[in-house]
Amino acid sequence: MKRRAIHRLSLYTALTVSSLTSLAHAGEITVYTALEEDEIKEYLQQAQQDLPDIKVNVLRLSTGDLGPRILAEASNPQNDVIWGWALTNMMDPRINKLLDPYQAKGEDTLPASDRDAQGKWFAATGYMAAFCVNTEALKEKNLPVPTSWQDLTNPIYKGEVVMPNPVSSGTGYLQVAALLQGKGEEAGWNFLKSLDGNIAQYTKSGSRPCKAARTGEYAIGASLAFAAMQSIEEGYPVKMIIPSDGAGYEMEASGLMSAAKNKEDAKRFLDWTLSAQAAALYTKYKEIVSIKGVEQSAAAKAAGLPADLATVLYPVDFTKSAETRDATLSKWQQVIGR
Template sequence: MKSFSIKNVRIFATGALLGLAVCSQVQAGEITVYSALEEDEIADYLAVAKKSLPDIEINVLRLSTGDLGARIIAESANPQADVIWGFAVTNMADKKIISQLEPYKAANSESLPAQYRAEDGSWFAATGYMGAFCVNTEVLKSKNLPMPQSWADLTNPVYKGEVVMPNPASSGTGYLQIAAIIQGAGEEAGWKLIDDMDGNMAQYTSSGSKPCKMARAGEYAIGASLSFVAMKSVEMGYPISMVIPSDWAGYELEASGLVAGSKNKEDAKKFLDWTLSQEAAEVYAKYKAIITIPGSKPSEMATAAGLPENLSEVLYPVDFAKSAMERPEILKKWSATTAK
């Protein structure tokens, strides 16, 4: 079991140890936060948060998106969390989860563009992540392959066996990619594109970051992955070019909200307010391609990798409610399409 502390912050990577913390009576100045953010970024964010919230002990349970959703639903009759933090909005939209949230308009939330917050105040998203291709320029050169610019390009037979992407059934990144394709191209054309790309796929991975890591290691020419991993790979000196697909660049928002059954709502609200602060935005830049807080600037790493400053120009306007509702049917059809 992996756990560590940051003075007034405790982070647990699994549910077992957290149970010891939340089964005891929660005192004023102590909150329990459920999150799907990565452990390293949680640690950095909270190291900053504790300076603004020195009197609040923040206990964080970190689980993968799927596991966290299942836990929230399982605890619906007796909620154990005060706050849900950094959870995929596509999953947050599940009626069994969204019904457990109490509308709260956190400080600065109304300054967010409308697409980054619920109209009723049940959730807001300070950050998000987007898909991108990690293209190994050395492999392209050695095999005389053209630089891909779009999903449609990946159907070109010259890329056969040179493309890897995440399995949407196990990876949120994989799902946001195919959801954007289907919504952008339309049902018939979208599924035809996915079917045509399947002919070139070397494999589907369980992780959203793995395709980029495989591409930067030279195992394959192209990894359909996350923009952050692409930017980090460029910064680390790998022969990687980040390509934002010119047709349908999918993305996901990381939503936060107040749990209706919270036993310590005032401190929970203070924490939610902090997640939209400028000091939070500054540390988000170390990890996020998408920061929705007005006035946020891209990091030097993002600029060096070529991330556009105005992401609205490249992101496909995903209908998250539609994406959530159609998920079971899309995954079923994807499995049938790629099972050949």
């Protein structure tokens, strides 16, 4: 969801709305992120215990809004750290040149694909596409449970499917990028046009389609796995479906700003994001955690998420996804236009 308000999260205060401080000093850092507010709050409560001498000011914006903010400030960056932002966006050359190489403690244990060869970013968590299917709504309308993206183009689902808009939603973009990479440009766009015929609406948030499906507002939400897992855990009549013809995914990257005003504490914070204490919290909010030794959550098991995600994830080419992002979104607005 697009947020114009700046949320200041401190290791000493609860979540409040305030103006962002423009200058950091020893013992204080400013972090920009696209993580969700509920998880930010819990992560920082743990960080308060582990880094009691650092005050963390956080600006939280949606994936699509954070990039323009960072680029607008490029001549005078106001943050020390980028935390948990879509890897596809982080790989933008304009963003990359604003980052300093830094190898956080524990980064060397991450898979090579989840860390930058030049040391400018690392990605410890991620999210993946999944359908939230309201089984009661489908039963009431005598509709079968869809098992693939191809199924969603069936006219019987017209007006029953909600999907995030890739322009504003990182989840929406990962879905579209994976479909285009898997099918090829021409076939991919033809497929998206066919799918569009059944889409009731495109939402700004990646989790919103699942929330609409779980309440029965619509029968099917093309969303992310965590939203489905959470809905099932909370007792909604939802079944999580990993599309058999390709589940796109995105990793969440973090990095150190070259212009950071407090680099030492910024580095300590980045180290903390890979700590055992932080990792223990991630599976509560993430379906993908690449930190070694982190076990799958009970909610993931209950929802039927495979222990080996490599068996269901589409092998996204993140470099290509980053390079073609602007062109893809521009074409989306031309071809789909809503």
